[in-house]
Amino acid sequence: MEALVIVAHGSHLNAGSSTPTFDHADTIRATGAFDEVREGFWKEEPSFREVLRTVESDEVYVVPLFISEGYFTEEVIPRELRLDDWDPETWDSDGTSATHATLEATDVDKTVHYCGPVGTHEAMSDVIVQRAESVTGDPDVGEGFGLAVVGHGTERNENSAKAIEYHADRIGEMDRFDEVKALFMDEDPEVDDVTDFFESDDIVVVPLFVADGYHTQEDIPEDMGLTDDYRTGWDTPTEVDGHRIWYSGAVGTEPLMADVVLERAADAGADVAAAVERVREETGGAGATGD
Amino acid sequence: MNAAQVDSAQVEALAEAAADGIEFDGFAAEAEGDGYVLATEAGSKRVVHGDALDDAAAEYAPYVTNWYFWHAEAPQAEDRWAYLRWLERADDERVPDRYDALEAGTTREWGQLRVTVTVDEAGTRRYELRHVDDADAAPADLTDHDDPLDARQLAKHDDRDRYRPLKTAPTLQTGWRFADLGPGELVRAVESFYPATVANWHREREGELDISHWRETIGRQSGIYGVVRTWDRGEGHEHVDWVAEACCVDSQCVKRREWQYDEETDLDVDGGDGEFPCREPCSVVIAAARRWTKLEGEQSRTYEFELTPSEKEQIEDIVDAVADGRTEEIREADVYEGANRYRARFLRAKRFDDDGNLSGVSTDPEEAEGGADADGSSADEDEAAEEASDD
Ligand code: SF4
Numbered sequence: 314m315e316a317l318v319i320v321a322h323g324s325h326l327n328a329g330s331s332t333p334t335f336d337h338a339d340t341i342r343a344t345g346a347f348d349e350v351r352e353g354f355w356k357e358e359p360s361f362r363e364v365l366r367t368v369e370s371d372e373v374y375v376v377p378l379f380i381s382e383g384y385f386t387e388e389v390i391p392r393e394l395r396l397d398d399w400d401p402e403t404w405d406s407d408g409t410s411a412t413h414a415t416l417e418a419t420d421v422d423k424t425v426h427y428c429g430p431v432g433t434h435e436a437m438s439d440v441i442v443q444r445a446e447s448v449t450g451d452p453d454v455g456e457g458f459g460l461a462v463v464g465h466g467t468e469r470n471e472n473s474a475k476a477i478e479y480h481a482d483r484i485g486e487m488d489r490f491d492e493v494k495a496l497f498m499d500e501d502p503e504v505d506d507v508t509d510f511f512e513s514d515d516i517v518v519v520p521l522f523v524a525d526g527y528h529t530q531e532d533i534p535e536d537m538g539l540t541d542d543y544r545t546g547w548d549t550p551t552e553v554d555g556h557r558i559w560y561s562g563a564v565g566t567e568p569l570m571a572d573v574v575l576e577r578a579a580d581a582g583a584d585v586a587a588a589v590e591r592v593r594e595e596t597g598g599a600g601a602t603g604d
Numbered sequence: 605m606n607a608a609q610v611d612s613a614q615v616e617a618l619a620e621a622a623a624d625g626i627e628f629d630g631f632a633a634e635a636e637g638d639g640y641v642l643a644t645e646a647g648s649k650r651v652v653h654g655d656a657l658d659d660a661a662a663e664y665a666p667y668v669t670n671w672y673f674w675h676a677e678a679p680q681a682e683d684r685w686a687y688l689r690w691l692e693r694a695d696d697e698r699v700p701d702r703y704d705a706l707e708a709g710t711t712r713e714w715g716q717l718r719v720t721v722t723v724d725e726a727g728t729r730r731y732e733l734r735h736v737d738d739a740d741a742a743p744a745d746l747t748d749h750d751d752p753l754d755a756r757q758l759a760k761h762d763d764r765d766r767y768r769p770l771k772t773a774p775t776l777q778t779g780w781r782f783a784d785l786g787p788g789e790l791v792r793a794v795e796s797f798y799p800a801t802v803a804n805w806h807r808e809r810e811g812e813l814d815i816s817h818w819r820e821t822i823g824r825q826s827g828i829y830g831v832v833r834t835w836d837r838g839e840g841h842e843h844v845d846w847v848a849e850a851c852c853v854d855s856q857c858v859k860r861r862e863w864q865y866d867e868e869t870d871l872d873v874d875g876g877d878g879e880f881p882c883r884e885p886c887s888v889v890i891a892a893a894r895r896w897t898k899l900e901g902e903q904s905r906t907y908e909f910e911l912t913p914s915e916k917e918q919i920e921d922i923v924d925a926v927a928d929g930r931t932e933e934i935r936e937a938d939v940y941e942g943a944n945r946y947r948a949r950f951l952r953a954k955r956f957d958d959d960g961n962l963s964g965v966s967t968d969p970e971e972a973e974g975g976a977d978a979d980g981s982s983a984d985e986d987e988a989a990e991e992a993s994d995d
Contacts, residue, residue: 326769326987362816362884363883526988531984
């Protein structure tokens with residue numbers, strides 16, 4: 314038997330944090346590609362420590378629903394899953410190129426295919442584009458539009474900035490939007506000054522976050538000037554300094570994210586080609602070419 | 605007498621399995637020559653010719669359907685199988701008595717869950733799941749669910765729609781029912797309400813529960829939680845007793861705390877009577893401990909306050925009411941309760957100065973502004989920062 318375990322941060326404070334994880338798990342579960350699909354969390358239950366014992370399968374694909382490589386993917390998750398032979402070198406990554414490693418968990422008799430985070434998979438670029446389509450309601454959005462991909466800077470995690478730049482570059486190469494920029498929360502170019510960096514009248518802003526929470530729903534909207542008080546909400550688009558800002562909220566809530574989770578498992582050897590097809594079709598990613 | 609009936613698929617399966625011999629729940633069957641020997645623990649025994657197996661199986665219908673259910677229909681994973689058998693008290697009751705009980709419904713409680721098992725005439729078990737407090741509720745008053753994964757949503761909020769970060773807090777919402785689940789679905793629903801409890805309960809029964817005590821768990825922490833290590837100062841475990849009393853007792857968590865200070869040193873607080881064990885401090889406890897590590901780094905001071913005896917008691921009442929989660933219950937006009945809102949507002953009006961200092965005594969006499977918590981960050985910010993962290 315084969316299981317897929319999606320591991321995510323979760324929250325002690327915010328009930329919605331786990332929702333994207335559950336949604337993507339449900340999408341994949343419905344394809345029947347795995348005998349079991351489970352969700353595990355750092356701050357919720359089942360915890361990373363105990364999630365593997367909740368599956369019966371002896372072959373488990375673990376996909377982190379995290380944006381970048383770093384503290385969680387390299388230290389916390391492998392430690393808590395008890396992948397004792399783990400060493401970050403196993404991934405041999407430049408910060409965005411981790412694919413997978415095959416290991417044993419010491420508290421259960423299972424083989425674990427430990428995958429790189431969803432955020433650095435190339436298919437994530439398509440999800441960002443699709444997020445732009447969703448928020449503008451225009452499946453052909455691009456011409457006349459600028460796109461800002463937003464994340465943390467290097468202050469806390471050097472790889473976080475790398476992941477943002479990686480996707481901004483890839484989307485730029487698609488020649489679809491007039492301008493594509495990587496913006497950051499804690500360093501230049503800063504998201505606070507978003508309108509300074511674009512000529513286009515319309516700017517789609519997509520934060521590269523897994524779930525909506527403090528940053529995507531409070532910090533960023535206020536910093537960009539969409540609203541003075543996040544509690545009163547904002548319009549989409551909102552006019553700021555003569556530009557229209559189309560703010561999408563966390564990219565991780567986009568249904569096509571389920572495709573990236575599957576791609577991660579596929580790269581680690583899971584036989585999920587049919588499921589990939591089906592998920593792309595269902596989540597509007599049929600036209601997107603991930604490869 | 606119960607109405608169990610053996611169908612042809614069951615007879616076929618019985619014939620096949622009898623070739624290797626069956627011994628299960630007080631029933632035995634084996635092939636002998638071109639016939640079979642069927643026997644029960646009650647002493648009944650029949651030797652039948654191959655053709656007559658149907659009739660003989662029909663005579664032992666409860667045993668045969670029981671054997672079939674547990675081998676062909678129930679999930680075979682050891683922990684799930686054991687749990688489902690525990691639900692119908694399979695280890696305590698012989699098949700005929702068990703079947704009699706199942707016909708009316710055998711009920712067991714698991715935390716705040718109430719599971720009722722019934723059996724149909726083919727031996728198939730069905731499971732009804734609801735909140736223990738809804739034991740006597742009319743089905744019409746409960747919202748029916750059939751997808752076991754709905755439990756994930758039901759587990760998220762309590763009856764007052766507040767988020768429940770701890771799944772095993774005794775605040776599970778009421779008003780719902782899973783009327784008719786199969787065995788695999790039942791386990792899935794239970795595991796969605798209380799994740800990993802079936803696996804850990806089973807490990808404990810097998811004598812294999814991998815407990816990770818306080819010292820070990822704290823020692824493993826890194827990032828923003830690494831600081832909790834500094835709270836253990838080699839001066840005993842009273843602080844951990846307080847943590848357990850604050851978070852882990854039955855009134856706060858339906859798990860039975862099995863973790864202690866360390867392998868040799870038990871905490872002084874009782875672990876509770878929960879059906880299933882807690883094998884290590886959970887993330888809610890670790891996050892709270894991080895805060896306490898900081899707060900407990902402060903030294904005690906002597907303050908002098910002017911209070912009437914009733915005011916001193918009122919402050920104690922307020923702490924008790926908050927700690928026991930009773931503030932909502934205290935009625936608006938019940939001014940006999942110290943934690944009543946009007947009473948608290950009166951106390952504040954009388955005893956707090958403009959800076960919010962009790963009896964005008966500033967928190968830090970050396971500093972101009974007293975009373976404020978110097979640490980400006982919120983739990984939300986801490987969580988968001990941690991998620992982005994690489995420290
Ligand atoms: S650590 Fe305490 S509060 Fe947390 S799950 Fe265990 S018993 Fe419950």
